[in-house]
Amino acid sequence: MEILYASCVGLLVSCGVFLILRSRTFPVVLGLTMLSYAVNLFLFSSGRLSLNKAAVLGTGTEYADPLPQAFVLTAIVIGFAMTAFVVILAIRGRADLGNDHVDGELSDKDNKAKV
Numbered sequence: 001m002e003i004l005y006a007s008c009v010g011l012l013v014s015c016g017v018f019l020i021l022r023s024r025t026f027p028v029v030l031g032l033t034m035l036s037y038a039v040n041l042f043l044f045s046s047g048r049l050s051l052n053k054a055a056v057l058g059t060g061t062e063y064a065d066p067l068p069q070a071f072v073l074t075a076i077v078i079g080f081a082m083t084a085f086v087v088i089l090a091i092r093g094r095a096d097l098g099n100d101h102v103d104g105e106l107s108d109k110d111n112k113a114k115v
Helices: 002-020 025-045 066-097 108-114
Strands: none
Touching (some): 002 025, 025 066
16 A cells, blocks of 8 residues: 555656646646645655544544644645645736746747747
């Protein structure tokens, strides 16, 4: 189970990095979202993967660590705020510059297609 979990986190990180390196803003937003999902999974796994254990102290002899769960909840809120900010930034950049390229300039391929 740990190998599957680690490979899923690795796949999310690699896809996120690939999308962040694109020249358009929408893939960059998707890449940041995938990276935040990977970080959430990594934080959640730092509390050890355990099955059928209580999340609150006092309800059983064995319990799951609640601190990584709190970190993940906080990271989800921060990730949502960051995604909303980047989407608004992309919309503003599209409105001001007239295109959705990250650097604000059209590439040679897009210039040829425009003509």
